[in-house]
Amino acid sequence: MSDSIKSLLIVGGGTAGWLSAAIIAAHHRNRPEGSLKITLVEASDIPTVGVGEGTWPTIRNTVRTIGIDEKTIFKECFAGFKQGGKFVNWVTDDDFYYHPFTVPLGYGQMDMAPYVEDIEDFAVEANYQQEICEAGLAPRSLAEGEFQSVCNYAYHLDAGAFANILKEHCKTELGVEHVIGTVKDVERNEIGHIGALKLEGDNGPFDLSADLYVDCTGFRSLLLGKALDVPFVSNEKYLFNNKAMALHVPYESEDDDVACHTIATGQNAGWTWDIGLTTRRGVGHVYSDAYLSDAEAEANLSKYIGKPLGDFDVKRISFQSGYRARTWEHNCVAVGLSCGFVEPLEATAIMLVEVAARYIAENLPADQTSMEVTAKRFNKQMDYRWSRITDFLKLHYILTKRPEPYWRAHCDPASIPDSLKEDLAIWKHRGPIKSDFDGVAELFPAASYQYILYGMGYKPDYSRQAYLYNQEQQADRIRQKNQLMTQQLLQSLPPHRDYIEHWLEQ
Ligand SMILES: Cc1cc2nc3c(=O)[nH]c(=O)nc-3n(C[C@H](O)[C@H](O)[C@H](O)COP(=O)(O)OP(=O)(O)OC[C@H]3O[C@@H](n4cnc5c(N)ncnc54)[C@H](O)[C@@H]3O)c2cc1C
Numbered sequence: 001m002s003d004s005i006k007s008l009l010i011v012g013g014g015t016a017g018w019l020s021a022a023i024i025a026a027h028h029r030n031r032p033e034g035s036l037k038i039t040l041v042e043a044s045d046i047p048t049v050g051v052g053e054g055t056w057p058t059i060r061n062t063v064r065t066i067g068i069d070e071k072t073i074f075k076e077c078f079a080g081f082k083q084g085g086k087f088v089n090w091v092t093d094d095d096f097y098y099h100p101f102t103v104p105l106g107y108g109q110m111d112m113a114p115y116v117e118d119i120e121d122f123a124v125e126a127n128y129q130q131e132i133c134e135a136g137l138a139p140r141s142l143a144e145g146e147f148q149s150v151c152n153y154a155y156h157l158d159a160g161a162f163a164n165i166l167k168e169h170c171k172t173e174l175g176v177e178h179v180i181g182t183v184k185d186v187e188r189n190e191i192g193h194i195g196a197l198k199l200e201g202d203n204g205p206f207d208l209s210a211d212l213y214v215d216c217t218g219f220r221s222l223l224l225g226k227a228l229d230v231p232f233v234s235n236e237k238y239l240f241n242n243k244a245m246a247l248h249v250p251y252e253s254e255d256d257d258v259a260c261h262t263i264a265t266g267q268n269a270g271w272t273w274d275i276g277l278t279t280r281r282g283v284g285h286v287y288s289d290a291y292l293s294d295a296e297a298e299a300n301l302s303k304y305i306g307k308p309l310g311d312f313d314v315k316r317i318s319f320q321s322g323y324r325a326r327t328w329e330h331n332c333v334a335v336g337l338s339c340g341f342v343e344p345l346e347a348t349a350i351m352l353v354e355v356a357a358r359y360i361a362e363n364l365p366a367d368q369t370s371m372e373v374t375a376k377r378f379n380k381q382m383d384y385r386w387s388r389i390t391d392f393l394k395l396h397y398i399l400t401k402r403p404e405p406y407w408r409a410h411c412d413p414a415s416i417p418d419s420l421k422e423d424l425a426i427w428k429h430r431g432p433i434k435s436d437f438d439g440v441a442e443l444f445p446a447a448s449y450q451y452i453l454y455g456m457g458y459k460p461d462y463s464r465q466a467y468l469y470n471q472e473q474q475a476d477r478i479r480q481k482n483q484l485m486t487q488q489l490l491q492s493l494p495p496h497r498d499y500i501e502h503w504l505e506q
Contacts, residue, residue, distance in 0.1 A: 013042030016336020097455025
């Protein structure tokens, strides 16, 4: 390996590969010519996973930084706005609550929860976005510009189309070289680093080598997992789901409403997702095969969409919930599914790709020594993030009152990570607050934890520190401000589909 990093080889052309290429190349777009060569190689005959349509609000800044305008995303990826998640039937089999992306009013200054009479109403009393979602409205009006909005949002988008846009942009605007070839073997050098890749292309075998390899080969984890043998850490004892079925559901009519939030509906042993694009819905069922047979899952999915599955092209995916013990090993870093995967309940996978690629871009090590330090720090952060994601997803399960064995097993204390138990011990007497989550490695704000806990009916016992909660007047002011904003937004925001159509015509 040369002293400084001059070449980067990204292996894999799914969302992780192209998004990483775009983020890294955009960050280094002003480097002197020839000082950093970025190549992406992908197999033409190994398909991408073909799912992954829900994103996190970080995606807006990512798209803007890469240099793609928002209209392109909406036009080419048939995108819709995602203003949060609606969780249906997670507490009983007849309820719902929201995890909106906009933080509660007063967030960081005062916690509204102690002043809310029915804790399940927290999201509505402290913020307007749930009502906007229930009314099916866009998060902004035509007067507001790209990437702006009073309501925080992400996108629902067609995963294949998104990768295609990124590919074109990388090739035409960001100078990424695109090579087609299938990795057949990975050569390691005398110090155990990756020395070269042996590939097969249309014109026969060829080799590729680089100073740093980015493994985006999906569940195969060809470089980090297979070649470098970095062990897999399973977290199946906390998160049981290991199978998914996904399909595309057409709208009945082209004027049908497009949901502006992901709908996650609890089923007897898993949950279904429902993601609204402008041209179709992406629907799927995530479940645990220890509690549900494939035939039962099919029956759930069929019931959910109201049609026999025989009419649809159903994609079936098996996965193991967990992640690699180290994300960066020697001269190889894994991004995307090759690094790990947990069920897609809060669309954390693409968000982690953004986080990882940005870290690589910002810390592209100058030489061998700094690469080791960078890897060590990155691994520590990623380890923490995986455990935080595990805790946050598990939180969605542990307050359920559903009686089925799958849900009861989720509430078994033995299935709850110690770190989450520690959080709950603190939140017993006060809810999550902003300073609980201030570190750089945090992915979710305290607001996200508040929406889940309170939405599922968890009310901390405030009596121990009742003297702290004497801000009734301020709470009233926030409540009134929220009511006013809710009314104004309900009157001024356009229906979701109408907005997208008119905006794209502008
Ligand atoms: C059921 C399900 C639902 C999901 N929903 C969401 C969601 O809503 N939101 C979210 O953020 N994420 C979601 N995800 C995760 C998301 O789909 C992935 O994180 C994202 O698509 C990135 O995948 P990837 O690029 O890592 O892998 P892949 O899409 O599998 O791409 C792998 C690439 O590697 C290439 N490759 C493989 N082997 C070789 C080889 N030998 N030589 C050369 N190239 C090779 C392939 O050709 C392909 O280009 C979901 C995942 C699943 C399973």
